[in-house]
Each structure stands twice: as structure tokens, then as C-alpha cells.
Amino acid sequence: MDLRKVQRTNSGTFFVTLPKNWAGRVGLDKGSVLAITESIDGCLSIDPQHDAEYKPLSAVIRPTPYLSREIVGKYLLGYDEIRVEARNNISSEERALIKETSSRLIGLEIVEEDFARIVLQCLLGPTASSPEKILKREYNIAASMHRDGLTAFLEGDTSLAQNVIARDVEVNRFYFLLVRTLRAVIQNPRAGEKFGIHSIDCLDYRLCGSLVETIGDRSVEIAHKAIALRDSDAFRMMARSIKMFHSRVFEAQETALKAFFTHNVILAEEVRDARIKIEKMFREIELSLNKRSAEFGPIILAAVSSMHRIFSHSVDIADLVMPRESHKEVRA
Known part of the structure; x- marks a missing residue:
């Protein structure tokens, strides 16, 4: 670490000299222009190559x-x-x-x-799309998988179930692209400025993207149970309660993502507050299934358990809203 004293002119301007060896290495001369950016913790970053052309790796x-x-x-x-x-x-x-x-x-x-x-x-530049846009695309596919997985399960539609399973590849593709873009933002703060995010936000995006990818995996589990069950009449008496349970879970999932993108703490708390009701509904379905057919009960319970885990992932996404809101306040 090189410590240097801040000096001040008679007119009140603050200045500090730059290390001579560093200036020589990066090719500075009189009249050279430096880009100075302030990070979230108040540190200044000096970039002598702010206008340099991107060199492919x-x-x-x-x-x-x-x-x-x-x-x-x-x-x-x-x-x-x-x-x-x-x-x-x-x-x-x-x-x-x-x-x-x-x-x-x-x-x-x-x-x-x-x-x-x-x-x-x-063929895509490292910052061709913003992390927010990529994450929204990933989520849209995962959300459609969740909806269609439940439909395939309730209606015994094996063709739709196979389609849900196939869509998981697209969720993974967007997750990989998200990770690639986030790493580019961390390595190049100017890219973060372009997207309006800071390096500290990248961890939240990475975690949220991973949870969304897991929601896709849970939806695949539901689709596999739809194929294993085949007979939609096997749990006709349970269909209404399962639909209601899924409706609550899906609503919490949608609210969690909305809270994440809008930094809305109130919406995030709504997701957490739904836990008591959803846990009660899950236990009621579980008790009802234990009294029914041993042949189909475990398959149905496994699918409902996957929905229950999706709710847990939604709570985890909602929990990310608080740190992001705090970062926003620090910047202000």
C-alpha cells in the first residue's frame, strides 16, 4: 500500500500526486485523461484506460x-x-x-x-444484456414450467409434462449467461454503471438466479410425477385442495420476484407472512393423503412437496430484498 498526503491549493482544490512508476507503466503524460469513479464504500478508482478498446479473451x-x-x-x-x-x-x-x-x-x-x-x-458481448433482463427471462421460463407442471399433474397430460422437462434446458442456459454477465460486471465496474448496478449487487443477482433455476428443477420434479401418476382420476377428491395450495405458492413466488426487482420490502414481508397459511395447507394435504391409497399417495405427496419447496425458495428470494434496499440507502 502506498500512502500519500492530500494537499490543498489556495483556492481550496484538493489534489494528490500519482506514483511515478505506475504512471510510467500505464503510459501517462501531461494532459492524459483519467476516469475517476466512486465506489459504494467511498473509495475512488482511477482508470487510465477508460477509453481503451475491448480486447477479446x-x-x-x-x-x-x-x-x-x-x-x-x-x-x-x-x-x-x-x-x-x-x-x-x-x-x-x-x-x-x-x-x-x-x-x-x-x-x-x-x-x-x-x-x-x-x-x-x-457471439454475444460480455455486457450485451443487463443482468436484470437476463434474470427476468430466466424467471419467465421457470414460472411457465411451474404453471404447466401443475396442469400436467392435475390433468394427467404426459405430453405437457415432457414439454416442461425439456424447457429446463432453457432455464439453465439463461442462468449460465447471467453468471457470465455478472462476472463481467465485477471485473469491469463501468459495465455495472451501464446497467445501473454495483458489484455488491452481483451476489444478490447470482443467488436469485440460482434460486430461480432451482424453481425450474422443482417444476421438473412435478412433471416427472405427472408422468408417473398418469391417471388424473387417482386423486380427483384432492384436486381442489392441491389447486388452492398451488395458487398460494405461485402467488408468493410472483410476489417475491416483484419485490426483488422493485426493492419493495413490503412485498417481501408479504411473502414471509404467507408462511403460516401455506404450512397449514400443506399439513392438511399431507394428512389427507396419508389416509388414502398407498399406491398413489406417495407420488401425489412428492409433487405437493416440490410445490412446498418452491415456496421456500420464494421466501429466500424475498429475503434478498432487505440487503439490496440497504445498499440503495448507503448509496443515497
Whole structure:
């Protein structure tokens, strides 16, 4: 750490000298323009390359048993180009794995390919979309999965259930894109200014995105139970109570996301206040199922339990509103 004394001119202007070695390394001279930004904790950041052109990041990886994981990892770290290069040749199995992996990552496309090399390029800039917009898209798909999963379960619609399961891939794709964008914001505060968020907000977005992705997973669980149950008449007597329970859970889920995006603490508290009613409804369904058919009871209870866990994830999302509201007050 280099400590320097603040000086003051007769006119009242404060100034501090810059380290000579640092100025030389970054190419400063008389008349150079520096970008100065203030962070949430009051620290000043000096950027001598604020107007520098973006330099794409490139990574080279070798085919290994962890090839898919390495591609995903480089994508999440913000690399624009991922080159898979083999010493001899890339096998057909490895080619299929590379193509399957790239299909799970938004914007990543194969742009070059030969016997020993495959070049993947992300056609989306690191800050092409705001974290808020990406998260909303992720949530819209997860919310539709939740609604349709319940419909498939109640109506015994296996085709709709299969469709819900297939949509989970899209939720994962948007979650990966969200993580990639958030890391770009952390590494480049100017990108955060563009989107109106600070680095400290990125953790909340990451947590919320993960919880939304988990809501999608719970919806897939419901869809699988719809396929396993098949017979919608097996719990006709329970349909009304399950619909009411789902309605309460879905309302809490929607309120939690609205509270997150609008920083509304009152809405967040409404989600928490719904816990007593939802827990009561869940216990009543659980007791009723224990008195019914042993053949279908466990399947129905598993689906209802997945809805119950979705409510828990909604509460976790609502809990994120308080820290974000506090950050907002600190900035003010």
C-alpha cells in the first residue's frame, strides 16, 4: 500500500500526486485523461484506460475427461473464444460432446473446425444484456414450467409434462449467461454503471438466479410425477385442495420476484407472512393423503412437496430484498 498526503491549493482544490512508476507503466503524460469513479464504500478508482478498446479473451484447452466442464468454465469466466486443440485429432465422441456443450450456452457457436481443432466463439458481448433482463427471462421460463407442471399433474397430460422437462434446458442456459454477465460486471465496474448496478449487487443477482433455476428443477420434479401418476382420476377428491395450495405458492413466488426487482420490502414481508397459511395447507394435504391409497399417495405427496419447496425458495428470494434496499440507502 502506498500512502500519500492530500494537499490543498489556495483556492481550496484538493489534489494528490500519482506514483511515478505506475504512471510510467500505464503510459501517462501531461494532459492524459483519467476516469475517476466512486465506489459504494467511498473509495475512488482511477482508470487510465477508460477509453481503451475491448480486447477479446481467448483460451486454449485440450480434450480431457473434463472437456465439457472446462468449456462451461471458460464461458462463465467471460472468454470470447475457446479453442479446443488436440495433439493428434479430436474423436467423434469429443466432437459430439463439444457440440452438445455449446448448445447449452447462449451465444457460443462453432466458427472453425478441422481434424485437430474446434474453435468456439461467443457471439454475444460480455455486457450485451443487463443482468436484470437476463434474470427476468430466466424467471419467465421457470414460472411457465411451474404453471404447466401443475396442469400436467392435475390433468394427467404426459405430453405437457415432457414439454416442461425439456424447457429446463432453457432455464439453465439463461442462468449460465447471467453468471457470465455478472462476472463481467465485477471485473469491469463501468459495465455495472451501464446497467445501473454495483458489484455488491452481483451476489444478490447470482443467488436469485440460482434460486430461480432451482424453481425450474422443482417444476421438473412435478412433471416427472405427472408422468408417473398418469391417471388424473387417482386423486380427483384432492384436486381442489392441491389447486388452492398451488395458487398460494405461485402467488408468493410472483410476489417475491416483484419485490426483488422493485426493492419493495413490503412485498417481501408479504411473502414471509404467507408462511403460516401455506404450512397449514400443506399439513392438511399431507394428512389427507396419508389416509388414502398407498399406491398413489406417495407420488401425489412428492409433487405437493416440490410445490412446498418452491415456496421456500420464494421466501429466500424475498429475503434478498432487505440487503439490496440497504445498499440503495448507503448509496443515497
